Amino acid sequence: MALSEPVLVKRIPTPPWGDPADRKYVGYDHFTATGGYAGLKKSLGMAPKAVVDVVKDAELRGRGGAGFPAGMKWSFLPPEDGGRRFLTVNADESEPGTFKDRLLLDFDPHLLLEGIAISMHACRLDTAYIYIRGEYHHQAKTLQKAIDEAYAHKIFGPDSILGLINNFWPQCYVHRGAGAYICGEETGLLESLEGKRGWPRIKPPFPAVAGAFARPTIINNVETLAMVGPIMERGAAWFKSMGKGRSEGVPPTAPASFGPKLFGVSGHVQRPGVYEEELGIKLSTLIDKYCGGMRPGSKFKAAIPGGISMGVLGPDQWDAELDFDIGKKYSCLGLGTAGVIVMDQHTDMVAVARNIARFFAHESCGQCTPCREGTGWMYKILSRIEAGGGTLDDLDLLLELSGSMGALPGTTICGLADGANWAVRTILNKFWAEFEARVSQRRSKVSLAAAGGR
């Protein structure tokens, strides 16, 4: 199984189809000359609902980490009531290991704009806000340049080819974030867009019902929207001819893994970078075929499948198939954003866990106590273990902690703490011996149980 032609990186030279050294910004003319905006033109000839149905048929799952079916999300919108409806594009890519959207924003932003225009037509959304992380200075400028071109060619703005939507000419704006990971959480993003601190909201109401400015809002990741243009141009069947499809034992109504996906590989490999492949590619193939293998002298030890919140794949999972169902199969949280971080035999897993815990402690927004306090303590405990001051009790405490905070145990509003949990818990479980060797075998004399704590 291998992708026969590039889809998302069609205009961005990427191995094995091109040399990254040849990458340059794809402007409006280049984009349209190579088939760009064909999906939009075709969509505009269709009824909005028919466009939603194609995306639904394609079973396009969100590429931002959660893998929620995009077509289904679109169909959650209430009927039009004459008021405004918004699209917010999540370009707040900030989870360690994830750098795939950056490639699209840097070189082929029109692919995103095409998807934006299609979803505005399909869902009757009058204004799109692209929420881009503050650190992406260059990307924000490139995006603005592409948007200006799109306005000049009447994709957006007065007399747009989309026509009036909710009595507005469709608009597309860049909205810059300011360095907060939590704003990648969809409701945190909405709060930030409204000018407030990026504290996630309690759901329901879901954004489709009451999102930005309390109006119906769709939130999609950059890569998800970039995929919409090619799907509309070539059809759902073409999209579903790629990817792993439905894994065995998965009910036919459950979402499956279709289509191509961007994989961002970093860490101890020869040629790190963003590559495009079908969902379901083996980790070993990704590393050996695309990344030139491990670095000289390096042997595979572990890999994070998709941004550090997803947990870790162990040494025996070198052949793991990277699709949306990896969570159950390989005891991790999921595929996430497919930002793969590869680690070799010299990597200290205690330090890895400490690094990850620090990230979440740093980025916790502070709204829910279990996460604000829990991630901080997780970091302190792991730092203590790394420095040699840990005891066996600490390992139990870490496991207990990682089972008690987060949206899955139901103690927090959003899933930030779950990311910390899964990362720390899977590293602990898969590399228990390494942790055990680092802590003193002594158990503290006063146990929590004796103190009535358990």
Added chain:
Amino acid sequence: MAWIAKNSAGTQIERREQPYLTDELKAKFEAEVLPRYPTRLAATLPVLHELQHRYHYIPYQAIEEAAAFLGVAPAQVLDTASFYEEFWLEPKGKYLIMVCQSLSCELLGHGSLLEKIKSKLGIAPGQTTPDGRFTLMTAECLGSCGTAPCALVNETLYENISVDNFDRVLDSLQ
């Protein structure tokens, strides 16, 4: 940690006569930024970005002026401004060096890079050199994991950094 409250009670606000939010800036915001959003409050981030771009940090007086302009309480704007790490409420150096310390960068040698910068500039993360040229910060993921280790100097991203080549970069910044 974004949620740690900044000093506010008893803070002496330095004031100057001429406003930070000039009439020219206000006109620009009215024409270019406010029409984008259904509420004035939503323009907070773009306004703060622009103020920081002009003055390199956001003085308290500017926050009050922004609040008056946006029609909200100063506390609302301060609440937002203090939440985001990218907004500086204190002056910083001419060059802000943000060294990424997230996983891919740590795996590929951010530690030795940071040590080198610390010893060369004689400051720890969070500090500014006495001449006001450099402020050093550690950052969580800059989204450049494929070209780790990386660092952001003001708005320029440096990728695949080696200790030696970054040494030359620092020398070239005056």
